[in-house]
Amino acid sequence: MDKKNIRKQIIGLLKNKNHKSYYEHKLYKKLFNSLEWKNSDSIAITISLKFEIDTRPIIRKAFLDNKEVFVPKVISKEEMVFINCTEDTKFKKSSFDIYEPLFTFKANISDIDLLIVPGLAFSLDNNRLGFGGGFYDRILKKYNGYTLSLCFKEQIYQKALWKVDDFDQKVKRIIY
């Protein structure tokens, strides 16, 4: 199946997910118990869309744990930057309907200990399919910290059903 069709299919599944918050809480628990989380003083994470795993509880917990929080902002067709956010940071909806921080300081990705990578589909050998901008592929290529993705079991395939391109980057760990 091609990437486009898998994206469509998974978004449909996510929109109809039953008992979503029950499964989300199981994922948060696994995340907060992980060494990656415990060992990180700074994390980068998206502001989720409605059908994605809700990232707000993760952001709240990061602040409670005194971690630095970075949120991505797309600044061109090719480039996404990470902005250091506080509890007072103002957000604005982008053209893609995603909340992004109003610009302050662009972070160095080497300042991020843990990159929580969004994705629609994953394979057990850690391949990842995103929204299709290639933004995370470009970041992952030059990023050396911990990377992990959270997803529901329905988003996992034994092997990638889509064509894995040369530029596709794996995540180090998938929590599901």
Ligand SMILES: Nc1nc2c(c(=O)[nH]1)N(C=O)[C@@H](CNc1ccc(C(=O)N[C@@H](CCC(=O)O)C(=O)O)cc1)CN2
């Ligand atoms: N909640 C959330 N935020 C996120 C992501 C995500 O997956 N989830 N991203 C994960 O990467 C980045 C944003 N990804 C984006 C991907 C595509 C387009 C976009 O404008 N797409 C065009 C078509 C692009 C094309 O087909 O070439 C469009 O839909 O009009 C924007 C943002 C950063 N923020």
Ligand SMILES: Nc1ncnc2c1ncn2[C@@H]1O[C@H](COP(=O)(O)OP(=O)(O)OP(=O)(O)O)[C@@H](O)[C@H]1O
């Ligand atoms: N390192 C790179 N340099 C230049 N272009 C890249 C790179 N990585 C990916 N791309 C471009 O990004 C586009 C989208 O790739 P793909 O469909 O695999 O995105 P995705 O992994 O689903 O999205 P994302 O990483 O934003 O979540 C491709 O057309 C590819 O040309």
